[in-house]
Amino acid sequence: MTLPAFSPTGIRFERIEKRYGGLYALRRVTLDIASGECIALTGRNGSGKTTLLRIAARLVRPSAGNVRFLNEGAAADGRAFSTGFVAHATMVYDELTAEENLLLFARLQGIVDLASRIDMLLLEVGLIERRNSLVRNFSRGMRQRVAIARALLDEPAVLLLDEPATGLDPQGVSWLAATLQRMREEGRTIVMSLHGESDISAIATRAVRLEAGSVEADTRTGANLKSILTLREA
């Protein structure tokens, strides 16, 4: 199996602002994320978590400020390495089977020997038996598993996850937590938005709380990290 060479990548958000009309989704957010960090983004609904993740994925252009990718082997705009992104929506096609979806995105990403990679991922997410079923016939949790498998296709250097446990059963959450733990230990950068404590939040090395588009708290220490994850005052 041939996957793109992985090189540790950090992210630097420099005074990021995002406005939708007169509404500020993000206000001068500055964050330095070192390569290999696992960040839990928390905050109330509408606090700017999703916007920040979409800006990091280069899907949304900030109104002001810059995002820089700190990778010696990559261009500053981050195009020389891959980003895995799990969003609110599943980002897979209902009219295709689980296998066809993964095949399509693997081809687009230029993964060579994709059959074995897809087999392995389908096995990992527990969908090997349903590989030929159309995604439209899947439950929400199964769709989320396909979405996660798609994001992990080329073992990305940066993984962005927007509430990744949505719809997953406890076994699914445990599997995802173990996978993220492995990726973190390999030195991959993980930024994920979460609500509350879970198996997944336990692997976070740093927690950042957003409030009305601004960074309200940012910590790496145990007790504070826990309080941020549960949205309590530190």
Added chain:
Amino acid sequence: MATLSNTTALLSKEVRTELRSRELLITTVVFILMVVVLFSFTFDPSSSESRRFGPGLLWLAFLFAASLMLQPCFLREQTNDTLSALRLSVSDPFAIFLAKLIANTLFLFLTELLILPVFAIFYNVHILPVSPQLALVLLLGSLGVAIPGTAFSAISAQARMRELMLPLLLLPLLTPVLIASTEATAALLDPQPALRKDWLEFLAAFDIVFLTALWLFGEYLLEE
């Protein structure tokens, strides 16, 4: 090279999903068939009248059917935010447009080929002797509709009044394509059929200009 392989993968996805749902092909074939058949009863056309009105009517039906076909082109990508997944996966965003416009041209061209025999029967015109030339006109005209149509489909998919936006933007812009295609078709249905190279060149130039514009600026149309 990556653009080509991405386009091939995306085109195969477009064809596969359409063959499974048959949404676009059925909608457009039924729409054009209705227009062609209804107008044939309204006009009760003799052969000479058919040659005069037929090509314009045919292309008008193709144009409205195309606007129906183009509407869901990017709208479908919004259902599960698959457009974001594509943007993250492709090395060149032009591949997304290229695959969609080839698929749209293919579906439109196929629809036109299916409708032509019905048109020939109801309007009493002989298309068999000029069918290769007619196919060329249809192909260039379909490309002329599909290239700006695909671009405007991407724009309108993000707009609030999206159902209204696409025809509003597209139909005025396609007036030159409609005129050129109608004139080229009319010349082929004449008792002394002729392939009007001036109109064909105009269609080819239109296609090249809009394809270049899409290649240069398409990436910005995909941004949120």
